[in-house]
Amino acid sequence: MNTAYTNPREVRNLIRLGKLLRPTCGLAPGYAQANLVILPQALALDFFLFCQRNPKPCPVLEALEAGNYEPVLTAPGADIRVDVPLYRVYKEGELTAEERDITGYWNSDMVSFLLGCSFTFETALMRAGISLRHIDEGKNVSMYVTDIPTVPAGPFAGPLVVTMRPIHMSKVVRSVQITSRFPSVHGAPIHIGNPEKIGIADLSKPDYGDAVEIKDDEVPVFWACGVTPQAVALKSKPPLVITHSPGHMFITDLLDEDLSVS
Amino acid sequence: MNTAYTNPREVRNLIRLGKLLRPTCGLAPGYAQANLVILPQALALDFFLFCQRNPKPCPVLEALEAGNYEPVLTAPGADIRVDVPLYRVYKEGELTAEERDITGYWNSDMVSFLLGCSFTFETALMRAGISLRHIDEGKNVSMYVTDIPTVPAGPFAGPLVVTMRPIHMSKVVRSVQITSRFPSVHGAPIHIGNPEKIGIADLSKPDYGDAVEIKDDEVPVFWACGVTPQAVALKSKPPLVITHSPGHMFITDLLDEDLSVS
Numbered sequence: 001m002n003t004a005y006t007n008p009r010e011v012r013n014l015i016r017l018g019k020l021l022r023p024t025c026g027l028a029p030g031y032a033q034a035n036l037v038i039l040p041q042a043l044a045l046d047f048f049l050f051c052q053r054n055p056k057p058c059p060v061l062e063a064l065e066a067g068n069y070e071p072v073l074t075a076p077g078a079d080i081r082v083d084v085p086l087y088r089v090y091k092e093g094e095l096t097a098e099e100r101d102i103t104g105y106w107n108s109d110m111v112s113f114l115l116g117c118s119f120t121f122e123t124a125l126m127r128a129g130i131s132l133r134h135i136d137e138g139k140n141v142s143m144y145v146t147d148i149p150t151v152p153a154g155p156f157a158g159p160l161v162v163t164m165r166p167i168h169m170s171k172v173v174r175s176v177q178i179t180s181r182f183p184s185v186h187g188a189p190i191h192i193g194n195p196e197k198i199g200i201a202d203l204s205k206p207d208y209g210d211a212v213e214i215k216d217d218e219v220p221v222f223w224a225c226g227v228t229p230q231a232v233a234l235k236s237k238p239p240l241v242i243t244h245s246p247g248h249m250f251i252t253d254l255l256d257e258d259l260s261v262s
Numbered sequence: 263m264n265t266a267y268t269n270p271r272e273v274r275n276l277i278r279l280g281k282l283l284r285p286t287c288g289l290a291p292g293y294a295q296a297n298l299v300i301l302p303q304a305l306a307l308d309f310f311l312f313c314q315r316n317p318k319p320c321p322v323l324e325a326l327e328a329g330n331y332e333p334v335l336t337a338p339g340a341d342i343r344v345d346v347p348l349y350r351v352y353k354e355g356e357l358t359a360e361e362r363d364i365t366g367y368w369n370s371d372m373v374s375f376l377l378g379c380s381f382t383f384e385t386a387l388m389r390a391g392i393s394l395r396h397i398d399e400g401k402n403v404s405m406y407v408t409d410i411p412t413v414p415a416g417p418f419a420g421p422l423v424v425t426m427r428p429i430h431m432s433k434v435v436r437s438v439q440i441t442s443r444f445p446s447v448h449g450a451p452i453h454i455g456n457p458e459k460i461g462i463a464d465l466s467k468p469d470y471g472d473a474v475e476i477k478d479d480e481v482p483v484f485w486a487c488g489v490t491p492q493a494v495a496l497k498s499k500p501p502l503v504i505t506h507s508p509g510h511m512f513i514t515d516l517l518d519e520d521l522s523v524s
Contacts, residue, residue: 041307044307045303045306045307045310045327045328045373046327048307048310048311048314048325049310049325049326049327052310052322052325053324053335060314062315063310063311063314064311065307065308065311065415065416066307073315073413111307151335153327154327261523
């Protein structure tokens, strides 16, 4: 791999220069990637409350003062407006544009949230010899809307969205142990084994992402998903919300291991 | 002890009726008590950012939407305006009143934060046979302003305030282990042993609270203190801030053990 792709600052610089329009999976390995949600200030406090009340789907890695676009704690020198390969712009809850640069939308009223992403714990699982079907199949992870309510905050409410990974029955306990070490990137599973118990009728029909094979000796394991806050934010139909485009994450300077608790 | 003093709802009710004007230490044992900070909405997002960036001194147990006064997650049915035995009211950073009821000050613009309190980990230390000098001496814990900066957020900035407890040298490691289990109530120590290394010149002259004896075979151990966010909030001289009065905490329905991570 090109060494320019291993350093988070260099990767962000290539993205900023428009030379890396691709999903960020595999870039700057070992460094934590983040979901991005940008909201008007009038909604930011309630969105922050929503995240604080639902830390498993909405683990805040860093949030910025209104108008600020440099994440000084997790990626000093970065610019949240140009350092993500692809953004989505939503107006009144509707997708209106995909952009490679959002400086044209920026104003001093905008509040940015960087939320933990499951890439971190997926790396830890794979290092422990637990293979991940969607990666082996070259697909996006399977995501489902459950019937588990989140804890509402102000106008923000809605069901928990989860990812599902089929885990060999001999590795389920180990997968709980490994992901429990990473509470700021979704942490331990929220459910193991019975999709119907959390309102999922058919694993072969995910609400987002792709379906994957589940073998006879595998158990479906469910983790809280960072799509939850985006779905909830859009449901309230705010005048403007900007997020990363799926798979095109913000790359921080934090090591994945910085996010472990033990 | 009167059984009415053991149930958090009954204790809050006695406080609300004006029948329990006293520090809350020892009331509703086993239940978590909280620091209270109430701010105008215009400052609330930045104060929330400050807490998120400084989780050791500012562990948010619950925060409420503007105007809300019922902590539905940590104490459903409670009223933050009348369920604390004694409040302090600050205008432009100056203490202007102590009150037993703040409904007269309340308006729909006010945002309330409940922050974890060290009573929880002190209970755990004592259960493990680690005696606490300030409790044995019937004093308030020793608190010091350090030269360790907090991570600023908006107008909020200032030094970390710490508590100090003398721990027998044979129990220092155990005290780290025990308090590490409680990250949402200040967690592990921030320093062990050398007060001058964190800007404390004289342990016999605390900035807040009382001095206590330190014996030859004891080590001073320092934990982040909930006075930090109050000191920082007042330094920015907001038009109105209301807090609990020292020692007169808000009693939640959370068990101390609910706040442990292992």
